[in-house]
Amino acid sequence: MNPALLLIGISFFAALALGIRARRGHAMTLEQWSVGGRGFGTVLVFVLMAGEIYTTFTFLGGSGWAYGKGAPAFYILCYGTLAYGMSYFLLPVIWRYANAHALVSQADFFVRKYESEALGVIVSLVSVAAMIPYLVLQLKGLGIIVSEASVGAISAGPAVWAGSVVLVIYVVVSGVRGSAWTAVLKDILILAVALVLGIYLPAQLHGGYGAMFADINRAHPGFLILPRTGMSPAWFISTVVLTALGFYMWPHTFGSCYTARNENVFRRNAVVMPLYQLVLLFVFFTGFAALLEVPGLTGTSVDLSLLRVTEHAFGPWMLGVVGAAGLLTALVPGSMLLMSACTILSKNVYAKLTPREIPEARVTRLARALVPVVALVSVLLTLRGGSTLVLLLLAAYNVVTQLFPALMLCLPNRPIATRQGAIAGILAGEATVAALTLTGATMGSLFPSWPPVITDLNVGIIAMLVNVVVLFVVSGLTGRPHRSLQTSP
Amino acid sequence: MRWYRWLAVVPAIGMLGGVPFANRVTPYVLGLPFLLFWVTAWVVLTSVIMWIIYVLDRAREPRGERERP
Numbered sequence: 001m002n003p004a005l006l007l008i009g010i011s012f013f014a015a016l017a018l019g020i021r022a023r024r025g026h027a028m029t030l031e032q033w034s035v036g037g038r039g040f041g042t043v044l045v046f047v048l049m050a051g052e053i054y055t056t057f058t059f060l061g062g063s064g065w066a067y068g069k070g071a072p073a074f075y076i077l078c079y080g081t082l083a084y085g086m087s088y089f090l091l092p093v094i095w096r097y098a099n100a101h102a103l104v105s106q107a108d109f110f111v112r113k114y115e116s117e118a119l120g121v122i123v124s125l126v127s128v129a130a131m132i133p134y135l136v137l138q139l140k141g142l143g144i145i146v147s148e149a150s151v152g153a154i155s156a157g158p159a160v161w162a163g164s165v166v167l168v169i170y171v172v173v174s175g176v177r178g179s180a181w182t183a184v185l186k187d188i189l190i191l192a193v194a195l196v197l198g199i200y201l202p203a204q205l206h207g208g209y210g211a212m213f214a215d216i217n218r219a220h221p222g223f224l225i226l227p228r229t230g231m232s233p234a235w236f237i238s239t240v241v242l243t244a245l246g247f248y249m250w251p252h253t254f255g256s257c258y259t260a261r262n263e264n265v266f267r268r269n270a271v272v273m274p275l276y277q278l279v280l281l282f283v284f285f286t287g288f289a290a291l292l293e294v295p296g297l298t299g300t301s302v303d304l305s306l307l308r309v310t311e312h313a314f315g316p317w318m319l320g321v322v323g324a325a326g327l328l329t330a331l332v333p334g335s336m337l338l339m340s341a342c343t344i345l346s347k348n349v350y351a352k353l354t355p356r357e358i359p360e361a362r363v364t365r366l367a368r369a370l371v372p373v374v375a376l377v378s379v380l381l382t383l384r385g386g387s388t389l390v391l392l393l394l395a396a397y398n399v400v401t402q403l404f405p406a407l408m409l410c411l412p413n414r415p416i417a418t419r420q421g422a423i424a425g426i427l428a429g430e431a432t433v434a435a436l437t438l439t440g441a442t443m444g445s446l447f448p449s450w451p452p453v454i455t456d457l458n459v460g461i462i463a464m465l466v467n468v469v470v471l472f473v474v475s476g477l478t479g480r481p482h483r484s485l486q487t488s489p
Numbered sequence: 490m491r492w493y494r495w496l497a498v499v500p501a502i503g504m505l506g507g508v509p510f511a512n513r514v515t516p517y518v519l520g521l522p523f524l525l526f527w528v529t530a531w532v533v534l535t536s537v538i539m540w541i542i543y544v545l546d547r548a549r550e551p552r553g554e555r556e557r558p
Contacts, residue, residue, distance in 0.1 A: 071512075074528050078504055081532045085497050088539055209520030217514055217522070224514050224522040233509040240505060267543050274536040281529060 004149035007320030008327050011189075012166055015182045015331055019173050055333040056141025059190065059326055060303045061389030062280055066287030068302030070223035072231040073284060073390075078240045081274045083247030088270035090248060092263035093411055099258070106254040107348040113410040116419040117352055122426060123403060124348035127251040129430075130400035131341045134250075135378045137392045138334035139164050140303075141326065143382065148307040149323040151316075157383060163330070164379045168372050171335045186328035191279060193325040197306070198282025201289035201313060209285065216288060229452045238458040239394070246401030252333075252340040303389050342370040395437065398460045402429035405468050417471055420478040425471025432463035493545050496538050504531035 058076065065073035094109065101112055106127060111120035142163025147156045154162070206212035217224055226233050248254060260266065283306075290309035297305055307326075311319045346367040351358050406422040409415060417425070435441075436459050444455035446462070504527075511527035518526040 071522075071524055074525060077528055077532060081535050082501050082504070085500055085535055085539060088497065088542065089494070210517055211520075213514075213517065213520065213522050225512050225524055226508070233512055236508055237505045267546070271536055271540045271543050274532050274539070277532050278529070281525075284525075 002149075002151065002153075002316055004151075004316045004320035004323055005146075007317070008146070008149055008323045011324035011327055012170075012331075014185065015328060016170060016173060018182050018185065019170060056138050056326065056330045057389050057393050058280060058283060059194075059329050060141050060144060060306055061137070061393065062283040063287030063290065063306040064303035065390045066284040067291050067297065067305040069231065070220070071226050072236065073287070075236055075240050075243070076390075077277055077280050077284075079243040079247065080277050082240065082244040084270050084273040084277075086244065087248060087273075088267055090411075091257050091266035094254070095257055095260060095263050095266065103258065104255070105344060105348055106251040107344065109254070110406070110410070110422070113415065114406075114417075114419040114422055116423070119406075119419055119423050119426075121349055121352055122423060123406075124251075124344045126399065126403060126426060126430060127249075128341050128344055128349075130396045131251070131337050132374075132378060132381065133392050133396040133399075135334060135337045135341070135374070136382045137389050137396075138330045138337065139167070139378055139382045140389065140392070142167070142330045142334070144303055145307065145323045145326040145330070148304060148311070149319055151311075160379055160382050164375045164382075166327075167331060167334050167338060168375045170331055171338050171371050172368060182328060182332055186325070186332050189321075189325040190329055193322050194279050194282040194286070197289075197310065197322070198285040201293075201309065202285050204313065205289055205293055212285075212288060212292075215292060219292060229456060232452060232456045234453045234456040235458060238461055242401055242458055242460045242464065243394075243397050245404045246397045249400045249403040249407065251344060252336045255340060338371060338374060339367075341374050342367045345370055345374070398433050398437070398463065399430065401460065402426055402433065402463060402467055405429075405464075405471055409471070417475045418478045421471045421473075421475030424474040425467045428470040429463045429467030432466045433460070436460075436463065491546070491549070494542060496542055499538055500531055500535040503534065504528060507531075 062073060062076050065076070097103075097113075098109060101108075103109055103112065105124075107120040107124040110123045111117055139160055143156050143160035146159035146162055147154050150159075202209050202212040206215055213224060226236055248257070257266065286306050286309065290305040294305065294308045294312050297308065307319065307322065310322045347363050350366060351363050403426065406417060406426055409417040410422070442455070442459050443450075443457045443462070446459075447455060507527055508524070511524050513524065514522045516523060521529065
């Protein structure tokens with residue numbers, strides 16, 4: 001067995017052991033399984049939230065886009081930062097309400113605020129639909145890591161199957177406590193790996209950052225700025241804004257904010273987390289260093305650039321360490337996504353659509369039974385292939401961001417939207433996203449004669465506008481919000 | 490309304506509003522092409538601004554209501 005695969009195997013069993021250890025002594029009710037008993041302190045919440053944010057996407061996708069596209073990759077650095085600023089005001093409000101009403105899931109929040117079970121089911125289905133491409137992204141990352149670490153001995157297809165089996169075992173064994181402890185391990189590893197690669201490679205291969213960027217600018221003029229058309233500043237700004245709005249709409253991010261002990265945790269996080277984003281710089285540096293060192297990767301294989309340059313510069317042992325860190329960056333968010341999707345399907349869709357009362361033990365059992373099913377669907381989608389990691393994430397964001405208007409408008413004590421308005425807005429937004437995605441439309445194809453400032457905008461803007469307009473019109477037509485909504489805290 | 494909380498919109502305006510003007514390679518700052526330096530600087534400034542808001546918020550809260558970390 002080659003050293004890289006050996007190290008990756010060891011890290012998997014370490015993660016599994018942490019998961020089993022964390023589980024001991026806890027009764028596994030559904031709330032325990034998905035919210036960790038609401039007892040996490042600052043450090044653990046910090047790590048847990050960071051754990052979700054540092055995914056295969058940032059690690060392989062971020063370096064891949066720096067390698068393949070150059071400056072447009074910088075958008076990844078911006079949207080999280082702006083979302084953290086927003087979180088200072090948003091999360092305490094959500095947390096306070098969720099805590100007062102003992103809510104477990106994101107859908108619960110909408111159900112309670114709008115007093116509409118139907119809206120809860122819609123939000124649940126939307127969020128699962130958004131989580132699938134995000135999960136596909138993690139599996140794709142796992143597949144890339146395993147197949148690169150084996151130096152081609154295991155091809156991408158079987159590697160994806162292996163990766164998803166690993167993920168399913170991990171989720172069934174550990175639940176959210178496992179995610180938290182593995183997140184601690186993962187954060188230390190990913191930080192070390194990103195710094196070592198991002199500092200050593202540019203210094204060793206080019207003699208420093210300045211020299212590296214000068215080399216790149218010479219070899220690929222225009223690569224370090226946004227192009228005048230296409231991924232232009234207009235694209236950049238609209239993409240950052242849309243993605244930042246969607247940042248906390250993910251059910252797993254939303255749900256994990258319930259785990260905090262008090263609301264000050266979020267305020268402190270909003271101060272510290274932007275600095276954590278700076279790790280991304282080193283991920284970019286690695287992608288840029290790879291550009292001149294291992295040239296020739298195109299299309300979806302740009303996602304391999306980080307692993308290729310590691311292998312090229314350090315050999316199989318270091319590839320193993322990086323692969324191990326990569327495995328954990330896929331396992332932690334992957335397990336969170338898989339678990340959330342199954343819990344939602346069981347508790348917020350199945351149990352709500354069944355007229356009679358279902359005992360909680362059965363809902364928990366169903367959630368667990370769904371884990372391999374959802375994983376299987378994701379594997380099949382992963383094997384169809386065709387998109388880079390970044391494009392997968394952008395697609396997922398277009399779906400999930402549609403929840404933003406309905407959420408914002410229910411936060412005040414007197415909600416601004418009615419339940420009919422919220423439902424109509426979300427459905428109209430998602431229908432637009434589906435239509436745009438299926439036809440492959442862009443602003444350029446919709447409005448060919450308009451100036452580039454308009455045609456380069458992220459096409460998700462259209463769906464968002466449709467959503468907001470429908471929401472306000474229907475809310476206006478259906479009159480004042482429900483009386484008891486105005487008195488809820 | 491606590492007026493200083495409007496400071497939170499400054500990073501969004503600075504970071505994104507500046508992109509069309511900062512979209513250039515030179516001058517290199519700390520080895521970074523100018524555009525990358527610009528967004529990086531705003532990441533750090535976001536943290537600073539949120540810290541200022543946090544400190545001012547804490548100062549306004551009555552002592553008894555402060556929670557221990």
